[in-house]
Amino acid sequence: MTSAPTGESPGVEPFDLDGHLRQEARSVEAALERSLDRIGGLISEPAAAAVSHGVLSGGKRLRPILCHAAYRAGGGLASDEQVYDLAVSLELIHAYSLMHDDLPCMDDAELRRGRPTTHRVHGEERTVWAGASLIPMATSQVLWAGERMGLGRQQAAEVASLLLEAAGAGGMVGGQALDLLGEGRRLTAGELDTLHRHKTGALLTAALTMGAAAAAAPASIRSAMATYGQAVGLAFQVADDLLDVTATAEELGKKPSDQELAKSTYVALFGLEEARRRGNALVSQAREALLRAGVESRPLHALAEFVMSRRR
Ligand code: GRG
Secondary structure, rough: OOOOOOOOOOOOOOOHHHHHHHHHHHHHHHHHHHHHHHHHHHHHHHHHHHHHHHHHOOOOOOHHHHHHHHHOOOOOOOOOHHHHHHHHHHHHHHHHHHHHHHHOOOOOEEEEEEEHHHHHHHHHHHHHHHHHHHHHHHHHHHHHHHHHHHOOOHHHHHHHHHHHHOOOOOHHHHHHHHHHHOOOOOOOOOOOOOOHHHHHHHHHHHHHHHHHOOOOOHHHHHHHHHHHHHHHHHHHHHHHHHHHOOOOHHHHHHOOOOOOOOOOHHHHOOOOOHHHHHHHHHHHHHHHHHHHHHOOOOOHHHHHHHHOOOOO
């Protein structure tokens, strides 16, 4: 992973984003393993192997990492372990969405994170079963972890609602539906923004707003986190479209597929340079929202830059 420029002032030691991402990803893996140990046992064997394949298969783990950073920026004081137990609920939803997105009835993908996709190894039926099991598992995880962190009932319910609303028809599922319906049709820029604000942006935004809500952060910080999440969420998709035409399959860990599936993309609409300019402008918007709210979190500033500079 290449470090993003973080706009550090002279004399200030540069933020080691690579090291931060590596260390945080280890905490995410550990929390995912705890979660599978705690409730994964309820999923019976043929599907359990598919769950492990989809959940413990690497990935950048950005959503829980962003959630943890937002929690700290919001002044939350629970232990890292407790925060990650809450934050991995996002990764359980994300894992199910990737497993189902790769199915033959959707993107029909062979490779994900440099490995054969879950259905290629475990079959379609078990992948549908495993993915469906992850949704209630994520719900149980967020409520259990919220209670363990000492959140009150109302606060825990608010955090869980942020996750479930972002995952649902008004968020990720709705965005995926727009994506499926739009295949083979050239979408306008407005339609593309709406699709990705739902499909990708909603869950990324929830990572930030859940962290701030769990920390009981003041309204100004919560609103900055929502603005940051929305801008970074869209920039993330612009970067995905750029990578689909500029990165190798080896870097991506999957086959570029937008052209094959006749999908509308920011690159097809605007060309490489203008798409990149738009993505960078979104990253600036995200960082400005933090600065206006007085949020100096180095991880959040560096992560915003990383979204556009990443190669996978
Ligand atoms: C049946 C309509 C319907 C919906 C089911 C399948 C599904 C729900 C939703 C799909 C959502 C989806 C695949 C969104 C894409 C999000 C995205 C940009 C994924 C890549 O995220 P990274 O780069 O992946 O963070 P890693 O591998 O690093 O975790």
